[in-house]
Amino acid sequence: MGSIMEASLFTRKLETEIGGGVQRLKSQGHTPSLTVIVVGNSPSTMVYFKNMAHKGVELGFYVELRKVDDSVGSAEVLQLIHRLNDSNDVDGILVGLPLPKEYDVESILHAISPDKDVDAFHPFNMGQLMIGKPRFIPATARSIIALLENYGVRIQGKNAVVVGRSTIVGKPVACLLLQRDATVTICHSKTVDLINYTREADILVVSMGRPKAITAEYVKEGAAVIDVGINHIEGKIVGDVDFDGVRPKASLITPVPGGVGVLTTLMLFDNVLKAARLNVERL
Numbered sequence: 012m013g014s015i016m017e018a019s020l021f022t023r024k025l026e027t028e029i030g031g032g033v034q035r036l037k038s039q040g041h042t043p044s045l046t047v048i049v050v051g052n053s054p055s056t057m058v059y060f061k062n063m064a065h066k067g068v069e070l071g072f073y074v075e076l077r078k079v080d081d082s083v084g085s086a087e088v089l090q091l092i093h094r095l096n097d098s099n100d101v102d103g104i105l106v107g108l109p110l111p112k113e114y115d116v117e118s119i120l121h122a123i124s125p126d127k128d129v130d131a132f133h134p135f136n137m138g139q140l141m142i143g144k145p146r147f148i149p150a151t152a153r154s155i156i157a158l159l160e161n162y163g164v165r166i167q168g169k170n171a172v173v174v175g176r177s178t179i180v181g182k183p184v185a186c187l188l189l190q191r192d193a194t195v196t197i198c199h200s201k202t203v204d205l206i207n208y209t210r211e212a213d214i215l216v217v218s219m220g221r222p223k224a225i226t227a228e229y230v231k232e233g234a235a236v237i238d239v240g241i242n243h244i245e246g247k248i249v250g251d252v253d254f255d256g257v258r259p260k261a262s263l264i265t266p267v268p269g270g271v272g273v274l275t276t277l278m279l280f281d282n283v284l285k286a287a288r289l290n291v292e293r294l
């Protein structure tokens with residue numbers, strides 16, 4: 012029976028480190044700050060970002076939620092981003108996704124200054140990650156690597172299979188695994204016979220957005236299985252992995268909720284702290 016990788020076991024240490032970094036900057040007269048632009052009126056999106064803001068404030072950050080009516084359009088959001096880019100008081104900028112479909116997502120995300128791009132969506136930051144010199148690493152990808160490392164999973168030389176090729180999870184985590192000398196395969200919806208790949212995985216990272224799609228037959232005996240999925244089914248949150256079916260076969264497995272997602276917010280604020288340090292150096 013596989014052990015459960017509980018993120019909560021090391022969140023306290025991470026919170027202490029981040030909180031300490033925040034206090035050091037405050038003692039130099041700078042309060043690290045994040046501005047989140049939330050377009051539209053989706054109550055669930057607002058709840059998500061309010062919870063995130065709450066955690067940031069708890070850690071000592073100044074967090075501002077800038078709610079924008081979805082009728083304003085891309086041009087106004089771009090103007091807001093330019094103002095935030097120019098403000099010395101703003102260290103990190105984040106745009107809530109998904110944006111309403113009439114918005115030009117790419118130009119909005121790419122307008123954020125690479126120095127304040129704490130989600131690491133800017134081509135400059137993606138390029139830095141690709142060449143192995145990351146400045147900001149997307150928070151979920153960082154969380155996945157942190158879980159593997161904290162549970163002593165050897166990455167070097169292992170077969171790592173990532174199911175999902177999103178810019179926010181699949182591609183960056185594949186990149187980080189490759190940099191740690193895993194042999195990496197990225198699968199997606201057009202992959203033929205997915206099972207032939209996943210069954211070879213010593214490390215299986217699943218970020219598909221398909222509830223319980225990965226069942227025991229997809230998993231190699233003894234694999235470390237990281238489930239990134241967050242799916243809302245009948246009032247419950249479930250992952251992309253059939254936890255109960257897969258656990259007996261895996262050596263390690265993340266729960267949903269309680270796994271990757273727990274760390275993602277902390278990793279994001281660690282990126283904000285880094286952005287704040289860079290900002291202070293520039294001032």
Ligand SMILES: NC(=O)c1ccc[n+]([C@@H]2O[C@H](COP(=O)([O-])OP(=O)(O)OC[C@H]3O[C@@H](n4cnc5c(N)ncnc54)[C@H](OP(=O)(O)O)[C@@H]3O)[C@@H](O)[C@H]2O)c1
Pocket residue numbers: 151174175176177179180181198199200201202205218219220221239240241242271272275
């Ligand atoms: N825990 C966290 O911190 C966190 C953070 C971000 C996202 N998430 C969750 O993770 C899940 C995935 O989100 P995401 O943004 O990474 O991905 P996404 O943009 O939703 O895309 C899903 C990916 O899965 C692939 N896929 C879909 N069906 C597949 C199938 N049957 N076989 C193989 N591949 C398939 C897609 O392939 P194509 O590219 O070919 O379409 C795509 O690359 C969601 O549930 C999301 O809520 C969690």
